[in-house]
Amino acid sequence: MFSKSCNYAIKAAIFIAKHSLEENKVGFVDIAKEIDSPQAFTAKILQILVKSGIIDSVKGVNGGFYIPKKNIATTYLVEIVDAIDGDAVFHGCGLGLSQCSETHPCPVHDKFKSIRDELAHMLETTNLEELALGIKSGETFLKSL
Template sequence: MFSKSCNYAIKACIFIAKQSLEDKKVGFIDISKEIDSPQAFTAKILQLVVKEGIIDSAKGVNGGFYIPKKRISNIYLSQIVSAIDGDAVFKGCGIGLSHCSEDHPCPVHDKFKDIRNALSNMLETTNLEELALGIKSGETFLKY
């Protein structure tokens, strides 16, 4: 559904949010280990989400990636998906046609739009705090 980059970005942001709730900053090597992502790939993804203002970074001995606690509940999955994959998941055609609409629908348009709308709603209403708390409590996991 999402690109590999987007999957890694979501997992990284959830992990960073969890660490931030505990007042910790985390380095990209620890992030890559936690989400099973290659280090260089993780570094590039983290640069993108920092550039988009989703997470913050600090350099130096006590540096790392973090999200100020007051912002964690205001960051939604839709922001991460848009930053990495653009708006295709919110507007795209179910079979990848460049032009698909109510006036000129593809064969799966009517069924796919309901799925796309439900997915969009989930992404727009799910914040990092609730996901990080699930990880912290042990109810959910970032890797197997």
Template sequence: MFSKACEYGIRASIFIAKNSFEGKRVSPKEISEEINSPQAFTAKILQALVRHDIIKSVKGAYGGFEIDKDVISSIKLAYIVEAIDGDSIYSGCGLGLDKCDENHPCPVHNKFKEIRDGLKHMLETTNLEELALDIKTGIAFLKT
């Protein structure tokens, strides 16, 4: 459903948020190791997240990536998805057809619309704080 870059972007953002709650900045290497993604690919994803003001990059000896604690709860998953994949996830065809809409639907158009609408709702109502806290408390995991 999400691109690989978007999956990594979501995982990286959750990991950064978890560490930001603890007052820690994390390096690209730590992030790529934690989310099991190639370091160069992770660096590109992190740049996109910085450009969209989702995470902050701090340069220097004590640098790394962080998110201000007071904004973690306001960052919705939808912002991350849009920063990496755009909004095509909300309009793409369930069968991958180029032309699929209300006037020219594919066989699964109406059923898939319900799924897309539910996904959009989940992404717009889920924030990084709740996901980071689930990781911190051990309720959820980023690695297998």
């Protein structure tokens, strides 16, 4: 449903949020390692997230990526998806047709529309704080075993 870039961006943002809750910054090498992403690819994704205002960065010895603690609970997954993939996931056809609509539906239009609406709701109501706390507590994980 999401591009590979978007999957990595979501995982990176959650990982950064987890460290930011503890008021720590994290370097892109550690982020790439944690989310199993090539370093150069991770760097590009992080640049987009910084440019979008989702994460911040500081250069230098004590630098790294972080999310201001006050922003972690108010940053929702929809912002990350929009920054990386745009809004196509909210409006696109389930079969990838360019002319699919309510008046000219594809064969899966009605069923896909309800799934797309549920996905939009989940992305709009899920913030980085709840996901980071799940990682921190050990209830959830970012990396496969």
